[in-house]
Amino acid sequence: MLDxxxxxxxxxxxxxxxxxxxxxxxVIAGMGGSGIAGSIFSEIYDESPVExxxxxxxxxxxxxxxLFIAISYSGNTEETISAYREAERRGAQTAxxxxxxxxxxxxxxxxxxxxxxxxxxxxxxMLVPLISSLMHDHxxxxxxxxxxxxxxxxxxxxxxxEAAGLVKAKKLPVIMGFKPFKSVAYRWxxxxxxxxxxxxxxxxxxxxxxxxIMALESSYGKENLAFYYFSGSSGKVRERIKxxxxxxxxxxxxxxxxxxxxxxxxxHLVHYGDYFTYYAALERKIEPRDVTTIEKLKKLxxxx
Amino acid sequence: MLDxxxxxxxxxxxxxxxxxxxxxxxVIAGMGGSGIAGSIFSEIYDESPVExxxxxxxxxxxxxxxLFIAISYSGNTEETISAYREAERRGAQTAxxxxxxxxxxxxxxxxxxxxxxxxxxxxxxMLVPLISSLMHDHxxxxxxxxxxxxxxxxxxxxxxxEAAGLVKAKKLPVIMGFKPFKSVAYRWxxxxxxxxxxxxxxxxxxxxxxxxIMALESSYGKENLAFYYFSGSSGKVRERIKxxxxxxxxxxxxxxxxxxxxxxxxxHLVHYGDYFTYYAALERKIEPRDVTTIEKLKKLxxxx
Numbered sequence: 249m250l251d252x253x254x255x256x257x258x259x260x261x262x263x264x265x266x267x268x269x270x271x272x273x274x275v276i277a278g279m280g281g282s283g284i285a286g287s288i289f290s291e292i293y294d295e296s297p298v299e300x301x302x303x304x305x306x307x308x309x310x311x312x313x314x315l316f317i318a319i320s321y322s323g324n325t326e327e328t329i330s331a332y333r334e335a336e337r338r339g340a341q342t343a344x345x346x347x348x349x350x351x352x353x354x355x356x357x358x359x360x361x362x363x364x365x366x367x368x369x370x371x372x373x374m375l376v377p378l379i380s381s382l383m384h385d386h387x388x389x390x391x392x393x394x395x396x397x398x399x400x401x402x403x404x405x406x407x408x409x410e411a412a413g414l415v416k417a418k419k420l421p422v423i424m425g426f427k428p429f430k431s432v433a434y435r436w437x438x439x440x441x442x443x444x445x446x447x448x449x450x451x452x453x454x455x456x457x458x459x460x461i462m463a464l465e466s467s468y469g470k471e472n473l474a475f476y477y478f479s480g481s482s483g484k485v486r487e488r489i490k491x492x493x494x495x496x497x498x499x500x501x502x503x504x505x506x507x508x509x510x511x512x513x514x515x516h517l518v519h520y521g522d523y524f525t526y527y528a529a530l531e532r533k534i535e536p537r538d539v540t541t542i543e544k545l546k547k548l549x550x551x552x
Numbered sequence: 553m554l555d556x557x558x559x560x561x562x563x564x565x566x567x568x569x570x571x572x573x574x575x576x577x578x579v580i581a582g583m584g585g586s587g588i589a590g591s592i593f594s595e596i597y598d599e600s601p602v603e604x605x606x607x608x609x610x611x612x613x614x615x616x617x618x619l620f621i622a623i624s625y626s627g628n629t630e631e632t633i634s635a636y637r638e639a640e641r642r643g644a645q646t647a648x649x650x651x652x653x654x655x656x657x658x659x660x661x662x663x664x665x666x667x668x669x670x671x672x673x674x675x676x677x678m679l680v681p682l683i684s685s686l687m688h689d690h691x692x693x694x695x696x697x698x699x700x701x702x703x704x705x706x707x708x709x710x711x712x713x714e715a716a717g718l719v720k721a722k723k724l725p726v727i728m729g730f731k732p733f734k735s736v737a738y739r740w741x742x743x744x745x746x747x748x749x750x751x752x753x754x755x756x757x758x759x760x761x762x763x764x765i766m767a768l769e770s771s772y773g774k775e776n777l778a779f780y781y782f783s784g785s786s787g788k789v790r791e792r793i794k795x796x797x798x799x800x801x802x803x804x805x806x807x808x809x810x811x812x813x814x815x816x817x818x819x820h821l822v823h824y825g826d827y828f829t830y831y832a833a834l835e836r837k838i839e840p841r842d843v844t845t846i847e848k849l850k851k852l853x854x855x856x
Contacts, residue, residue: 272576273601280762294611297577297601302759303731304788307598326788327758420773422751427607438763447726447764447771449753454631455606457849458584459742460751465845466838467751469724472776484608484630484853491852495845534770541769541799545761548795549788 249443249536252369253522254401259372260394260515265381266343266359271315273297274382275306275340277331278319280438281368285319285345285375287431288518292510293383304330306338316340319374321367323349326549343381345374366537368442371435371518379511389509396507396516404523410501411527419474420446424500426453426485428510429478429517436476436521443536444528449473453481453488464496478517480505553747553840556673557826558705563676564698564819569685570647570663575619577601578686579610579644581635582623584742585672589623589649589679591735592822596814597687608634610642620644623678625671627653630853647685649678670841672746675739675822683815693813700811700820708827714805715831723778724750728804730757730789732814733782733821740780740825747840748832753777757785757792768800782821784809 276286279302286300299307304327310316316335320328323346332351335342344355347363347370361373379386400407414421421440425433433450440448451460464470475498481489493500503520507513529536580590583606590604603611608631614620620639624632627650636655639646648659651667651674665677683690704711718725725744729737737754744752755764768774781793783806797804807824811817833840 279759283759283762294613296613297603297611299601299603302756304758305731307601309598309600418772420771427609441763441765441767445766445770447767447774447777452606454608455583455587458587458846459745461745461845461849462749462843463745463751466749467724468722469776470751472773473751484856487853487856488849491849495848495852539766541765542762544799545765545792545795548799549791552788552791 249526252365253526255365255369256372256519256522257394257398257401259370260376260390260397262361262373262376263380264359264377266345266377267357268315268343268381269341271296271341272313273309274315274317275299275301275310275335276317276319277301277306277328279325279327281366281371282319282321282325282328282374284431284435284438285371285378286317287434288375288514289378291428291431292514301331303327306331306334310335310338310340312339312341314340316342317378318342318344318346318351318355320344320346320349320351321370321374323347323351345377368439386511389511392507392509392512393515396512397519399506400516400519400523407520407523408527411524412531414474415528415531417474419472421448422473422475423448423450424453424456424475424477425450426478426481428514429480432478432514432517432521435518436525439521439525440528442539443525444532445534446528453485453492457488457492461492461496464492464498470498475500476503478503478505480513553830556669557830559669559673560676560823560826561698561702561705563674564680564694564701566665566677566680567684568663568681570649570681571661572619572647572685573645575600575645576617577613578619578621579603579605579614579639580621580623581605581610581632583629583631585670585675586623586625586629586632586678588735588739588742589675589682590621591738592679592818593682595732595735596818605635607631610635610638614639614642614644616643616645618644620646621682622646622648622650622655622659624648624650624653624655625674625678627651627655649681672743690815693815696811696813696816697819700816701823703810704820704823704827711824711827712831715828716835718778719832719835721778723776725752726777726779727752727754728757728760728779728781729754730782730785732818733784736782736818736821736825739822740829743825743829744832746843747829748836749838750832757789761792761796765796765800768796768802774802779804780807782807782809784817
C-alpha cells in the first residue's frame, strides 16, 4: 500500500489527454474511487455545467451537445458501463478514462491509464487527464502538486501520531470541508471506509451552519466523534469555521494545507488523508488494501 | 411545530408559478431548509443541467442562457443574496422564491410565498413552484402527495414509537437513500440536526457499496448508530440493499414509502422524517423549533 501511496507524485505528472470537440455540458460517470476524480474536477472547473453521476442511469438532457466521460479504473464497474451505454444511445460525445476492461473495449475514445493499482490509489491518473484535456494549461500547478505530495511521502510522522490518537480514542471522524475542498472531505470519508474500515462522515461550510450546527452543540454521542477541518479558508467561511467551533464547543482539529495553487492544495489534503487513513488501518491491525466485502458483493450481484 | 407540520398538505396544492423564458441550464441557489427544495427538484427534473449552489459564489458558466433561481425563505440568507447579485451581474435570467426580505426586494421576478413558518416547514411552498413552473403538468401527482402527507398527519403513532426507540438507545441515525430519494435522506439528516438537535448522517446506494460497505462490516462504534433505508427500490438497487445488509450484518430499519407517483413518494418520505425528528425532539425534551445557535451565528457574522 505504501508503494501505491508513493506513486501519486508520478501520476500528477501524467501527460496524456483524451480527444474532445465542442460541447455544451459535461456528464461524468464514475463510482467510488473513480467517481471522486469527477467530483474534484467539478469543483475546480466551472466553464460549463458538469454533473457527476454515481448511478446506473444518466439524465435525459444528455445528447450530442454533451461530453460524456466514463471513469472506471477497472473498466468493469457495472453502474458506469450502464451509464456509458445509455450515453452512446443518446448520441453523446463519449470519452473514457480506464485501465482497460469492458469500457476500454467499448469506448473508442478511451484514454488507457496504467493498471495494477487499487482504484483509490490511482486518483492522479484519473483526475489529471480531466484537467489537462478540459482546462487551460495547468502543468505548473500539477508540478507543484507533485512536489507537495512528495514532501508528504517523505515526512508524515505527525500524521501517523494523529491517526493513532483517533483509533486509540475509538472515535469516528467527521471531516468538514469547504469549496474547493468539499470533495476532499468526501475523499477522506471514503478512504477511512476502505483503508481503515472505519465509518466516517463529511459535511461542508457554509451549508452545515444551517443545520448541523444545532446538533454540534447538544447532540448526545458527539463525544464518540472526532472533528477535522482544513486550513486555507478565507473571508466569511474562515469566520464561520471559527464561530462554529466557538459557539458549539466542539473540539475540532485543523488539517494544514500546503501549496500555492488550488490544485496543489487539493492534492496535499487528499494525500494527507491517504496517509491518515493508511496509518489508522495499521493502528487497527487491519490490511488497508483489503476490500473483500466489495468483491463478495460484486459476485452476488453478477448472479442476479 | 405540529401546526407547521400539518401545513404541508396545503403547501402541496400551492398554485403560483414564476415567469421564465428559454434557457439552456438552471442554477438554483439556496441554503439549508431552502436549498433542499432545489436538491429534491434536481432529482426529478432532468431536461436540462441543474446545479444547486449552497455557497456565496456561482459557477463562471452562468450567463444569459442560465435560469438562475434564488430560494431563501426569509429572503435574507447572506450566501443566497451574494449568489443572486453575482447572477444578475452575469446577465442571467433570474427568479426567486421567497417570503420577502432583501431578495424579495431586489429580484423583480420574485414569487412571494406565505411567511411566518420555519424555513424547513415551508418545503412545499419552495418545491411546488419549481415543479409547476418548469415541468409538464404534475397537478395530479401533487394532489396525491397532499393526500399521502395528510394520511401521515392523521396516523403517525408508529413513527412516535420508532423515534422514542432511537433516543432511548442513544443512537445517531444514518439514513441510506437511493435515487430519487437521495435528497430525502439528506433532508432527514438536516431535520434530525435542527428539530432533534441530533447529529445524523446520510449516504446513498449504489455509491456507498463502493466504500462505506467496508466500514459497515467492521468499524468500531457502529453499535452507536441506527441505520435506516427507504422501501420502494427496484432492480439492482433493491438487490444491493439486501446484499449489503446481509454481508455486513448491520441492523437496518426499513422506512415504508407510500404513493404511486414519484412526487407523492418523495413527499411521503420527507413527511415521515418530519414526524420522526419532531418526536425525537419531544423524547429528548427539546424544543424542535429552537434554532438559537444559528441565530447567534448570524449575529456574529453580521458584525464581521
